[in-house]
Amino acid sequence: MLKFRCILTSKPDEIDHDGEMKDSQVFWFHQDEGKKSSFTLNSSDASSPLKIDKPCHLLIDCSQTGTPWIFGGLEIQTNSRNVEVYAVPEGKDGAEYWQTHRGSREDDDSLLGGNDADPCENELYNAVILSPSSKPESIVKLHVKLLSLRPARCTVGFVRSMKLKVVCQISKPSCRMLRTLLSHHQLCQLVVKTLQQFLYICHQSEHS
16 A cells, blocks of 8 residues: 655755755655545654754655655645645656645634644644646645744744645556557557558559
């Protein structure tokens, strides 16, 4: 069974001698019971708080690195008032900018950290991220940047929860493959049609 992970890091472009990102933490999503395409990650269930010093980057991918999957949406609750979203499309190496989302402030006090919690746990914002219609939905990685951390002058990004919607593409041809197959099919049809026209002309010439 495939799993999805979230890497929290301040240095997404720096790799150590073991091939891992420097100053990073890895957390795993849990598949929601009875739902094949829904995965959840809660700070309360994690082995350690989902916190990272700014600049705050969240990298979400499949446990089988490089495996393409169709992004269905992400609900995220953080102390970031604005989140910037990038994605690495299937078949490409670099990330492409998608959009910037402004979160709505959480009004339910029961979801906040309380008097004894860090300040970053007491001002949370909800954001819902969807794939732009003009961009490919089949990706290998989602990259989320936490901006405008709250409260003011806060230097720590905190993720309370994330709910990820995905459709894995392991046993299905990729979108790119489908486009290639379609192109080949259209080319074959054109060749057959051209040969038929050529044979018809030859036949007409023989009987003229």
